[in-house]
Amino acid sequence: KWKGEGTTLNLESIVIGRCYDYIRIVNPAVGEKNCSEIWEAFKNAFIEKDPCSVLPKDYELFINLSFHAIPPNKSLFWENNHLLVNSFADGGRRYMSLADTLFGYLADFLNWCGQANGTGLDYESCPTTEECENNPVESFWRMASVTYAQHSSGVIHVLLNGSAAGGAYPVPGFFADYEIPNLQKDKVSEIVIWVVDDIEGPDRDSCGTHTVAILQNRLKNLGFDITCTDNFE
């Protein structure tokens, strides 16, 4: 019916398990959270709804329940290098990317959607963003990205892929549309941009050229102090 993958099997157990894993083992500093409440809030954002009519603000309660502060100077934004970021952030020890926060950790790599006529999750298929923007997964990450950006402070890092076909700084994109507009000028001291090419990949974009230049200008015009480095070692 839809073009995208269906809901991840055993979604509830995975999400609740990840929640306890996070608060008991990964990052107990966030304190006590009610993981069943968090799951319920997550589920209610999209269950029994047309999977093309789920909005970011439907996840508001979920975000409120799973929210925790992000340590200053630890935010790491990125585009087109999901696995590299996961590896580089070192499970939140070196940096805390969105996937290293509780609200991001719960959903990373998972897929989900409900059905308009029915109480269940749709395991067969879910809409892609091309089919409709207001789908459960897209809206989730929009909401999570906005929250992550709003609460980032200190020195902000952004890791871009200089080999990416559409340019290192994609527009439209999560960083461009949901994160930059929500960075707080009074909390952010500096933005450090890293442009890294794939090993043996093409060097399509670099600091001062093409889309990275667009990004640098945009951030400068917004009043941020920025630096840019190519192929960070």
Add this chain to the structure above:
Amino acid sequence: MPFQQGARTRQRTVLLVGMVVLLAALVLAVVLASLLTHREQEDGPKMLKWKDRGTTKNLQEVILGRCYNYVMARYPELGDKDCLKIWDSLKRAFIYKNPCNITSEDYQPLMELASHPIPCNKSLFWSKTNDLAHRYTKSNQNFLTLEDTLLGYMADRVSWCGDPSAPGINYESCPKRSECESNPGSVFWKMASKMFAEAACGVVQVMLNGSVEAGAFGSSSIFGSIEIFNLNPDKVSAVHIWLMHDIGGPQSESCSGHSIKRLKSILEARNFKITCEDNYRPVQLLQCVHNPDHTDCRLCTNTM
């Protein structure tokens, strides 16, 4: 005057009686209270007290979630694993048991349910390189440590132990190895390590720490006491040793060192081919993420 005296005597009597009654009530209350608490103590014996951290809270949710996460999100080929059964078999292995009396038989059902084949040439053993070995397998999925198999993945960084009294699980404390060897955690990891070694085939790798004073290879480590003796010479053709030094750290031992010679002789006696490489470059590059300016981390070093 005699009337007043009578009244005063009556007052005094009433006061006296009142005090006696109050005292009696107090004594009764104290006696009752001590009886009740005594009964409570008899009904609920305290759990045994140990020196290590207790069972991880919400163990069931964590284990179940990890099981489903591993099967669905990481290795969907294992789709036939029944995570509920697996959790149940783990629980039965230790619940309501004295945590100093755990045997490998207790874990046999769990081991059978959760084990899965490991592709050849991908097994990565490690000793005193916990952090580095796992950072490596996270970034290079061509290698698997025990903690990258379903069993190890579920149990990593989690603790559990039981107790004969209700509710059968001790969340306060669990025995350290020094208190008793046959505790739930130690027995689990010994068994899982043995099976991991038995399942290895082709070329296997081991990451050792050449900056440790006590020597890179120790016969009391799990690798040295269990894993090398459970590699199957009919399945495993060679053992590649990666001897890693901390960047800028002491070079306590290299491939020609004493403990490595000992390891080689043990393995050769079992008919394995051995190779050893100091500071295997792909792993060293990971170390360089934390030390990019060190001379060992310059991009254009020539190896060999």
